[in-house]
Amino acid sequence: MAASVESKGDAVSLQQRQVGAIIRTARCARRMTQVQLGHVCGYSASAISRVEAGRLRPTEQSLLLIARTLGLRLDSLRAGQTVTLAADVTSDQEGAMLRRQLLMVGMAAAGVAVLPSASSAAASQDASAGIVGALYEPGPSMPVSLRELRAWLASARAHFTSARYQDLGASLPGLLGAAQATCDALSGQSREEARACVARAWVLATELALKAHSDVAWPAVDRALAAAQASGDSVVHGEAARVLAITMRRSGRPAAAVDLLRRTADSLSQGRGDVSRAVAATLLLTAAYTAGCSQSRSDALDLMAGAEEEVVRLSDLGARPGGRLFTVDATSEQVDLYWIGVHTVLGTPDDGVPYAQRITPGRLPTAERQARYGTDCARMWHNLGDHRRTFAALRFTEHVAPEEVRRPSLRALTADLLYAPVTVPGVRELAARTGVR
Structure with a gap:
C-alpha cells in the first residue's frame, strides 16, 4: 500500500479536519474501534487516530477502503471535496455547517432517521438526546x-x-x-x-x-x-471498561464483553489500592450478569463467586471504598442484588427470591441502586408469574425513582401486566403515568 502523507507543521487544513471528523463520526456510529478500521485499510490504530485528527492524509486506496467499510461516498472523503463553502461564509458558519454534516453522517451510519428541527414529544422525553449534540454539534x-x-x-x-x-x-x-x-x-x-x-x-x-x-x-x-x-488512571479505565462491556452485551457480543471484564478486573486486582480492588469486584459482577444473559451458567456462577469473595476480603480488611466508587458499589448488598439478576436471566428466578428477601432496600446507597433492586425484583416476580408482586416492585421503583419506570424495558414490563389475563388494580394508572399504550 502506498505511503500516506503526513501533514507538515501545526496548521491542519480545513478539508483534512473535515475528512477526519467525518471518518471518526461514521466509525463510532458503525461501532468500530480504531484498531478494527485500521485492520481493514492496513493502518495501525495510532495512524487512524492521526487521520481522524486531520494530521495524516490517507492515500486514495486507503480512502476507498475506509469509504466502503463505513458506508460513505468516496467523493465526500477526497481532500478539497468534503464540503463546498461559499466565499463569504464565516468561520462560525463553517463550523455550524460541518457540525450539521457530522450529525447527519453519524445518524445515517447508525441507521437512525434524522429528526426534523421540531422534535417529537417522544424525542423530548429522551434524556440522552443531548448527548448527540455534545458528540456532533458541541457548542463553544x-x-x-x-x-x-x-x-x-x-x-x-x-x-x-x-x-x-x-x-x-x-x-x-x-x-x-x-x-x-x-x-x-x-x-x-x-x-x-x-x-x-x-x-x-x-x-x-x-x-x-x-x-x-x-x-x-x-x-x-x-x-x-x-x-x-x-x-x-487504572480505576477510571476500569469504569470505562464496565460501560463498554454493557454496551457490547446490549449489541449481542456477551462473550467478548465477559472477556474484556475478566482481563480488566484481573489487571485492577493486582493493584494495592482498595479502590482498584473494589472496582475489579464490580467488573466481575457485571461479567457474571453478562455471562448469565448468554446462558453461560457455569461462568456466571463462577464470576459471582469470585466477586463475592473479593467483596468479603475487602470487608475483612476493614476497607470501605464504596463511597469512592463512581456509579456502582462493592458491598454485600450489591452482591445480593446481582444474584437476583443473574438467577433471573439464567431461568432460575426462584433461586433469587432468598437474596431479594434479605436485602433492605434502604441500605442500598442511592436511589438509582434502589430502583435497580425494584427493577430486578419486578423481573424476577414476572418470570415467576406473580403479577401482583411484579406490580408492587414496579410501584416501589416508581416511588424511589419516578424516571426509572419510564425506561423502555420497564415500560415493556408494565405493558405485559396491562394485557395479562389477571387484572391487577393500579396497573392501568401506572401505564397511563408512564406512557404505555
Whole structure:
C-alpha cells in the first residue's frame, strides 16, 4: 500500500479536519474501534487516530477502503471535496455547517432517521438526546478550574445516582464541553486529572444512553475509553471498561464483553489500592450478569463467586471504598442484588427470591441502586408469574425513582401486566403515568 502523507507543521487544513471528523463520526456510529478500521485499510490504530485528527492524509486506496467499510461516498472523503463553502461564509458558519454534516453522517451510519428541527414529544422525553449534540454539534466551551470541574462532575454524578436523568441529560453537554476545554488548556499532571474528569463525564453519558437503550452509547463510550486511557488512571479505565462491556452485551457480543471484564478486573486486582480492588469486584459482577444473559451458567456462577469473595476480603480488611466508587458499589448488598439478576436471566428466578428477601432496600446507597433492586425484583416476580408482586416492585421503583419506570424495558414490563389475563388494580394508572399504550 502506498505511503500516506503526513501533514507538515501545526496548521491542519480545513478539508483534512473535515475528512477526519467525518471518518471518526461514521466509525463510532458503525461501532468500530480504531484498531478494527485500521485492520481493514492496513493502518495501525495510532495512524487512524492521526487521520481522524486531520494530521495524516490517507492515500486514495486507503480512502476507498475506509469509504466502503463505513458506508460513505468516496467523493465526500477526497481532500478539497468534503464540503463546498461559499466565499463569504464565516468561520462560525463553517463550523455550524460541518457540525450539521457530522450529525447527519453519524445518524445515517447508525441507521437512525434524522429528526426534523421540531422534535417529537417522544424525542423530548429522551434524556440522552443531548448527548448527540455534545458528540456532533458541541457548542463553544471555556475552560474552568479543576476545582470547578470536579464540583460540576460531582453534581452530574449526583443527578445519576438520584435517578434524575432529565437533569443529568440537561447538564451533560455543558459539562462535557467544559471538561474537554479544561483538559486542552492544561498540561502535566493537571491535564491527566482533567482527562479523568472527561472520561467520567462520558461514562455518565454512556450510562444515560444505556438507560434509554440508545445507540448513542457507542460513540459516547468510545470517548470515555479514549479519555480514560489517556488519563493513565487504572480505576477510571476500569469504569470505562464496565460501560463498554454493557454496551457490547446490549449489541449481542456477551462473550467478548465477559472477556474484556475478566482481563480488566484481573489487571485492577493486582493493584494495592482498595479502590482498584473494589472496582475489579464490580467488573466481575457485571461479567457474571453478562455471562448469565448468554446462558453461560457455569461462568456466571463462577464470576459471582469470585466477586463475592473479593467483596468479603475487602470487608475483612476493614476497607470501605464504596463511597469512592463512581456509579456502582462493592458491598454485600450489591452482591445480593446481582444474584437476583443473574438467577433471573439464567431461568432460575426462584433461586433469587432468598437474596431479594434479605436485602433492605434502604441500605442500598442511592436511589438509582434502589430502583435497580425494584427493577430486578419486578423481573424476577414476572418470570415467576406473580403479577401482583411484579406490580408492587414496579410501584416501589416508581416511588424511589419516578424516571426509572419510564425506561423502555420497564415500560415493556408494565405493558405485559396491562394485557395479562389477571387484572391487577393500579396497573392501568401506572401505564397511563408512564406512557404505555
